[in-house]
Amino acid sequence: xxxxxxxxxxxxxxxxxxxxxxxxxxxxxxxxxxxxxxxxxxxxxxxxxxxxxxxxxxxxxxxxxxxxxxxxxxxxxxxxxxxxxxxxxxxxxxxxxxxxxxxxxxxxxxxxxxxxxxxxxxxxxxxxxxxxxxxxxxxxxxxxxxxxxxxxxxxxxxxxxxxxxxxxxxxxxxxxxxxxxxxxxxxxxxxxxxxxxxxxxxxxxxxxxxxxxxxxxxxxxxxxxxxxxxxxxxxxxxxxxxxxxxxxxxxxxxxxxxxxxxxxxxxxxxxxxxxxxxxxxxxxxxxxxxxxxxxxxxxxxxxxxxxxxxxxxxxxxxxxxxxxxxxxxxxxxxxxxxxxxxxxxxxxxxxxxxxxxxxxxxxxxxxxxxxxxxxxxxxxxxxxxxxxxxxxxxxxxxxxxxxxxxxxxxxxxxxxxxxxxx
Numbered sequence: 161x162x163x164x165x166x167x168x169x170x171x172x173x174x175x176x177x178x179x180x181x182x183x184x185x186x187x188x189x190x191x192x193x194x195x196x197x198x199x200x201x202x203x204x205x206x207x208x209x210x211x212x213x214x215x216x217x218x219x220x221x222x223x224x225x226x227x228x229x230x231x232x233x234x235x236x237x238x239x240x241x242x243x244x245x246x247x248x249x250x251x252x253x254x255x256x257x258x259x260x261x262x263x264x265x266x267x268x269x270x271x272x273x274x275x276x277x278x279x280x281x282x283x284x285x286x287x288x289x290x291x292x293x294x295x296x297x298x299x300x301x302x303x304x305x306x307x308x309x310x311x312x313x314x315x316x317x318x319x320x321x322x323x324x325x326x327x328x329x330x331x332x333x334x335x336x337x338x339x340x341x342x343x344x345x346x347x348x349x350x351x352x353x354x355x356x357x358x359x360x361x362x363x364x365x366x367x368x369x370x371x372x373x374x375x376x377x378x379x380x381x382x383x384x385x386x387x388x389x390x391x392x393x394x395x396x397x398x399x400x401x402x403x404x405x406x407x408x409x410x411x412x413x414x415x416x417x418x419x420x421x422x423x424x425x426x427x428x429x430x431x432x433x434x435x436x437x438x439x440x441x442x443x444x445x446x447x448x449x450x451x452x453x454x455x456x457x458x459x460x461x462x463x464x465x466x467x468x469x470x471x472x473x474x475x476x477x478x479x480x481x482x483x484x485x486x487x488x489x490x491x492x493x494x495x496x497x498x499x500x501x502x503x504x505x506x507x508x509x510x511x512x513x514x515x516x517x518x519x520x521x522x523x524x525x526x527x528x529x530x531x532x533x534x535x536x537x538x539x540x541x542x543x544x545x546x547x548x549x550x551x552x553x554x555x556x557x558x559x560x561x562x563x564x565x566x567x568x569x570x571x572x573x574x575x576x577x578x579x580x581x582x
Contacts, residue, residue, distance in 0.1 A: 175312050184208065184304050187546050191533045199537050204559075204567035207539035209353075209508040210419055211558035216480055217417045220473040226464035227421075227457065236460040240453035254463035255425050259408070262396045265431050273444055276454045277422040278383040279305060281409040284426055284451070285379050286313050288407075288443035289344050297338055297346035299330065301511065301547035303353050303381065316342070319548070324501040324511070328357035332370050339374045345407075346376055348397060351384040354547055354554040355511045356485070356504025358392040361399075368400035377405045377435070383424075384414050386474070389482035390505025398429030405430040405440075412465060414508070415474070423458045481508065484557040484564050491568030495575050498553070508558035511543060514551045519578045525551050535577075536570040 188208045195203060211217035230236050252269035260266050275281040286309050289296070295316035298306050302319075310317045320334040335346060348367055350359045359367075371378050380397030388394045398408045411424030426444060428435050435441050453459070488510060489503045497515045504510040514525050522528050525542040532538050543552035557564050 226461035230460035236456040328355040351506030358506035384507040388506040401429040488557040
C-alpha cells in the first residue's frame with residue numbers, strides 16, 4: 161500500500177485545539193510581532209504583568225539566598241518526595257503556617273498541596289470538581305486560563321458579571337440566576353486580575369453566604385494576595401471556610417516577584433470537613449499524584465523564603481506599585497477616549513473603557529491595540545479578545561515609573577493623531 165493512501169488511526173486532540181484559542185501570551189506575542197522595527201524608541205510593555213524584568217521589582221536577597229542554600233545542600237537533586245512523607249510535609253507545613261497568619265483557624269500540612277505555579281493549582285482544582293454535566297461559574301472579566309482549562313475539562317462555563325460602578329464587585333443576583341443543580345463551584349479572583357479590585361470583608365462574606373445557599377464550593381484565586389495599596393486590606397476567602405468550603409490558590413510568583421520559579425499551592429480551607437466527605441480532597445490528591453511537581457530545590461527553599469523575608473521588602477514593593485498605579489490612573493484621565501471606572505487598589509492591573517466612537521479609523525479594542533503597538537511601540541491588552549469585554553483595555557502598571565509615564569504619553573499622542581476632527 162502506498163504511504164499516501166494509508167489510513168492512519170491518530171489525530172490531534174480537538175479539545176486542545178479549541179482551548180488554545182484563548183491565550184493571553186498569544187495575544188501579547190501577536191502585539192509584539194506588530195511592533196515597528198524602524199522605531200528606535202524602547203518598547204513600553206504595559207501588557208503582560210511580569211515586573212521581574214524591572215530593577216525596581218527585584219526579589220529580596222533572602223529569597224535568592226534560600227535558593228542558593230537549597231542547591232548547595234545537595235539535598236534536593238533527586239525526585240520530589242511523595243506527598244505525605246516527612247520531608248514533603250515540612251514544605252507543606254511552611255505554606256500552611258504562612259496562610260494561617262490570616263485565618264481564624266489553623267491549616268495543617270495535609271491541607272496544602274504544592275503545585276508548579278498557580279496555573280497548575282487551577283488545573284488541579286478544576287480537574288478535582290469535574291463530573292459529567294457539571295458547570296462552573298466564572299467572573300467576567302477573569303483571568304483567561306480558567307475558561308481555557310474548563311473547556312479542556314468539559315466543564316460548562318457560565319459567566320457572571322463584575323460590576324465596574326461598584327469596584328468590580330460580584331453581581332450576586334447574576335450568580336444566583338445562573339446556578340442550577342449542575343453547578344458545582346464559582347471562582348472569585350481577589351485581588352482582581354484584570355480589574356485591580358480588592359474585595360471588602362463584607363462583600364466576601366456575602367459571596368460565601370450565596371455559595372452556601374447554592375450548595376457550591378468557592379475557588380479563591382489569591383495569587384495576588386497582600387498586593388494591595390488602597391484603603392481596602394486583603395481578606396482571604398478562607399476566613400469564611402466555616403460558611404462554605406474553599407479551595408484557596410496561591411503562589412510566591414507575584415508577592416516575591418519570581419513568576420519563573422513556578423511554586424504554587426492549593427489549600428483546602430474547610431474546617432467542617434465537607435471537602436473530605438465529598439471526595440474532593442481525594443480527587444485533588446489523585447490529580448497531584450499524576451502530575452509533575454515543582455522543582456525540588458524550589459520546594460526546599462520555601463520555608464526559608466516564607467520565614468525570612470522582611471516586611472520592609474513588601475512595604476517597598478507596595479509603595480512602588482501604589483505610585484505607579486496613581487501615575488497610570490492620573491494619566492488615563494488625560495486621554496479623552498479612555499475612562500477608568502475606579503482607581504486600582506490591588507494586583508498589578510487596571511481595566512479601562514475605550515470609547516472608539518471618538519476615533520477616526522479605529523473600530524474596537526483589538527484594532528486600537530494593534531495600531532498602538534505599531535505606531536507607538538506600546539503594548540496593552542485588548543480586553544475584548546482576552547477577557548470577553550469588548551472595547552475595554554487592560555493596562556499593567558507593574559513596571560518602572562518612567563515606563564508608565566512614557567507609555568501614557570505615547571497613548572495620549574496616539575489618541576491625538578487618531579481623534580475625529582470636530
